[in-house]
Amino acid sequence: MAARARLCGWWLALVAPWAVWPASGCGDDDSGGDADVADTGADADADADADVEPDVEPDADVGPDGDGPGDVPDGETTPPRRLTILHTNDMHAHLMGTGPELEYTPLTTGDDPTVGGAARLAALIAQRRSALEAAGHDVIVTDSGDFSMGTLFSILDEVAAPSLQFFEFVGYDAITIGNHEFDWTPAHLAATIAAGVSAGFHVPILATNMVTDAADPGDDDLEELVSAGAIVPTATLDLPGGLRVGLLSWLGENAAEVAPLAAPVTFDQDLAHAQAAAAALRAGGADVVVALTHIGLPYDQSDDDLAAAAPDIDIIVGGHSHDALAEVRVPDGTDTLVVQAGSYTRFLGELTVEIDGGAVRLVDYTLHEIDDTIAGDATVQGLVEMAIDGLDDTVLGPMFGTSYRARVAETAFPLATPGFAESNLGDLVTDAFRTVAAAVTPGDPVVAAFESDGVIRDDLLVGDEGVICFADLMRVLPLGIGPDRIPGYPLVSFWVDALELRAACEVSASLAAIGGSDYWIQFSGLRCHSNPAGPFLGRVDGVFLGNERDGYSPTSLPLDGSDTNLYRIAVDYYVASLMSLIESMTLGGLSITPKRADGSEVTNLFEMLLDRDPTTPSSVEELKLWMALWQYVRSLPDGDGDTLPEIPAAYATPLGRWSE
Secondary structure, three states: OHHHHHHHHHHHHHOOHHHOOOOOOOHHHOOOOOOEEOOOOOOOOHHHHHHOOOOOOOOOOOOOOOOOOOOOOOOOOOOOEEEEEEEEOOOOOOOOOEOOHHHOOOOOOOOOOOEOOHHHHHHHHHHHHHHHHHOOOEEEEEEOOOOOOOOHHHHHHHHHOHHHHHHHHHOOOEEEOOHHHHOOHHHHHHHHHHHHHHOOOOOOEEOOOEEOOOOOHHHHHHHHHHHHOOEEOEEEEEOOOOOEEEEEEEEOHHHHHOOHHHOOOEEOOOHHHHHHHHHHHHHOOOOEEEEEEEOOOOOOOOHHHHHHHOOOOOEEEOOOOOOEOOOOEOOOOOOOEEEOEOOOOOEEEEEEEEEEOOEEEEEEEEEEEOOOOOOOOHHHHHHHHHHHHHHHHHHHHHHHOOOOOOEEEEOOOOEOOOOOOOOHHHHHHHHHHHHHHHHOOOOOOOOEEEEEOOOOOOOEOOOOOOEEEHHHHHHHOOOOEOOOOOEOOEEEEEEEOHHHHHHHHHHHHHHHHHHOHHHOEEEEOEEEEEOOOOOOOOOEEEEEEEEOOOEEOOOOOOOOOOOOOOEEEEEEHHHHHOHHHHHHHOOOOOOOOOEOOOOOEOOOHHHHEOEOOOOOOOOOOEOEHHHHHHHHHHOOOOOOOOOOOEOOHHHHOOOOOEEO
16 A cells, blocks of 8 residues: 555645535435445445445346346236436536636526536436436436546545545446546555545446556555455446346547556457457346447547447447537447537436337437536535635645635636637647746746647636636646646656757647647747648648747748757646657657757656756756646736736737747
8 A cells, every 4th residue: 555655645634524425315315326236335235335345247136037126027028118327427526617616606596607517417417317217217327437637626536535425425326437537647546436435435436448467566556446346347237117237338549548647557449348348248137238438539449439349339428538419429330329428517418218128229318508507406515615625724725825716817808728729728828838937947948838738628717707716727737746746747848959849830730630639739939830731740831939028030940950959848747758659640750859958868757847946956846737827827917906917918819829
């Protein structure tokens, strides 16, 4: 357990009265509590519950082949039965929803512009489950991963596991894990699950294609949870109406690629093994097989590929790509139903199917918006408020001199990242990186900064009042952790040549259309010109150094290899660590090699961490992405004298750093 102890570090002190959510409304106490997981410890079996030791083998005494509730007398046929799946995905700990957090009023309706939130989501799930069960439906509630990492609440994971406690309180029947559950290493994920189990969490966590390494101690804590049955490869639910539902999961290729800190954990990508798992569930008596996936839709491997490779899967409840699918997709050549419910608690999917013999037929699908028309659950919101108090009292105040709802700035316009384009929020973020990084490197200042749209996680919305609080800023850049174990990816700084500056721009010009908007790069300190009609990997034909304050060079850097100068840049550690993906994707056509000022190659990016306090040379105090944004925004001018700086009007639209 040494790894877990090291990882918990400074926030172990967060244990407080709010660390365990009340049991009322949890698991078997809610309206869906009669839906047992066969021998998994999630049902009313007290001994199994106490030990949290799920058995993924189907119960031989329950179901259509035995003497359980799913049977009918010999010679009779089973009448059609209806199953409704209420589903979420990619919640990213958005327990307070999305929008200006100071305006979020989940217990009243018609008075705020925010969307999402745990209280509203809990209320709608309870309403829909009650109505559907009254109509004779079997109902299950699922989540398809990335439930953590996206807000300040993730700081509490190792001691309170708020997202897992939410799932238990609301009565989810099964969840899976996404790539962001590994953002703080497997040991952190294990500590999160252990904290949840200690607080009464019993929901099966599916991890069908997760592979641990018996020889590496880095995932030992996860292996213990697998052995204890808290993490299972598959599960079977026997529902009150007689249906047996088989469940598996799959974390896809792209999700695995963008989880560098998951090591030594890996993920089997042989889709034939998904079919084998589905077939085994079918052989065990499952009337319907459901896959909770973290694969997504626009990548080289997609939910469509899984549907084609695993015909025994009837329904894919997806995640990872944050697609809010208003209609059910049926991939070509399959009968598989594919759904996904956006992200950030903004939607609840409701899929109803009819099972008639061996056929699974679509009846209805609704993508519910979670907004201010829904009065939230007061108990859930009360628990969220207690968590906020704990964050303020034990972390934000003592360590950073701020609070969750501290007012930071004002804006008269939204700052957003629409994708596949320069954005005003991307300009603000990269200006923050470049400006703050240059201030801590005065001898050889950073001249340019870069960030991927995939790391900029949320928008800054204007709302009704136009006030940005600390929690809003944190939602923009919430991901990751550094060697200091303080949440947030750190900024690193290194030197590149002119061709590598062009390569960084070329990622947007040539790769974003293939790899998705995560490959769109925002930047500060230069302008780029691209010719969309140019050849693949050769569309960027101009890179001009400068900035809006000092002006831009009228001539491009030489892009023929003749420029031997090196240019210091700042980028977040996560993006820098994935630069090898660019080289492999382009078969060496694009490459960026981090260098020191003398041109020698950097082999350990942690040696290039920016120090936010260079006056203490004995140690590096990491400059986190969110710290740079927070510091920059607080430094902006206060035009109206109310002590809150304003986001300058120049940021109302993109600043024109990308041209074609």
